[in-house]
Amino acid sequence: MTKQHLHLYLAAPRGFCAGVDRAIKIVEMAIEKWGAPVYVRHEIVHNKFVVDSLRDKGAIFVEELAECPDDRPVIFSAHGVPKSVPTKAQARNMIYVDATCPLVSKVHIEAERHHKNGLQMVMIGHDGHPETIGTMGQLPEGEVLLVETPDDVKTLRPRDENKLAFITQTTLSVDDTAEIVTALKSRFPNIIGPHKEDICYATTNRQEAVKAVAPTVDALLVIGAPNSSNSRRLVEVGAKAGCKYSQLVQRANDIDWRALDGIKSIGITAGASAPEILINEVINAFEQRYDVTREIVETAVENVEFKVPRVLREAS
Structure with missing residues (x-):
């Protein structure tokens, strides 16, 4: 026929992408260096095939640090983690390796810089996504306000409308994010944006x-x-x-x-x-x-x- x-x-x-490639290499190299098992907090990247392949090599995936023993290395996923996570790992004298994508780390550094300058942050991102949780967790509670849509901008209640900066999750739709940025700039003309686009x-x-x-x-x-x-x-x-x-x-x-x-x-x-x-x-x-x-x-x-x-x- x-x-x-x-x-x-x-x-x-x-x-x-380069960040995913690096994160997978980190897990593989950690297993090679310290032997199995190596613990990974959250899926290293969001792909079942990749996660299953690494599990077969000796990675154990957990959701929280509390599930990891003190005497085995732990790796933090490419999405980034709140500051409290490495702090807890240090307190337990754990060996840990941070596989956060460098482009996500750039957003973390940006948020901290603005915070030191007395600005409250607005984050454009998806509620509950590991990257959003990790980025918001870089600053004290209440210092990062989350928006997901242009409509969310209307209900924002910042401390001071003239002391704001915005950051974005790195994996968003470029066009949808542009609409939210337009809404933010329209309502808060003095809001400060990233030096370079946050979307990777x-x-x-x-x-x-x-x-x-x-x-x-x-x-x-x-x-x-x-x-x-x-x-x-x-x-x-x-x-x-x-x-x-x-x-x-x-x-x-x-x-x-x-x-x-x-x-x-x-x-x-x-x-x-x-x-x-x-x-x-x-x-x-x-x-x-x-x-x-x-x-x-x-x-x-x-x-x-x-x-x-x-x-x-x-x-x-």
Whole structure:
């Protein structure tokens, strides 16, 4: 039987970013240096395949420091942690390695600098997301006000409307964040913004690639986890950019083939915590069912690399 032809547009950049790559290396190098088990507070990155692979190598994932024994190393996830977490680890004389993405750490430093200058912070982010919890936890309670939508800006009650600065979660939709920033500046004309955009280069680049692909395809699949903020934003960006069927899938076996019946073109991308092996798995699934022509849509070239902490670069 002749296979139906399908034009597959592969967005680039896609998949792993430098912060995720570094965080995974940190866990692997910690196991190599100290042996298994090594404890990891929260999922190191939001991807089940990655977490399961590291678990197989000797990582034990926990939600809180209290679940870790004193005598084994613990790693803090790429999303960042409140200041209280390393303080508690130090009090217990634990070996700990901070895998917080350097671009998230930049936001933490920014928040502290503004706080020292007497400014109250407004954080644009998702309530309950580990990165938001970690960033808000850099300052004393009440010093960071959270907003998720332009409507939230209307109900903000800061201490002093003239002494405000804002920061953002690094994995948000660029366009949605711009709307919130506009609302903040409209209500608080003296609010101070970041020197450089807080939304990370990888989030921005993946969203731009999706915007280039989405209007030309019948369907868009984003490979990523349901708890991955940047992956879910890619689905939303695809829909807003004009793709009527924009969906998140974790792996090839999550694809709803009936929903794709009759399509002639598809776009494929992946969130920053999804490995290339899962992208290839999805592409192979399409090649088994269709006569596929591949086209790469590249909107940026990434060559960012972050060093792992010195403690892991030093010999045992």
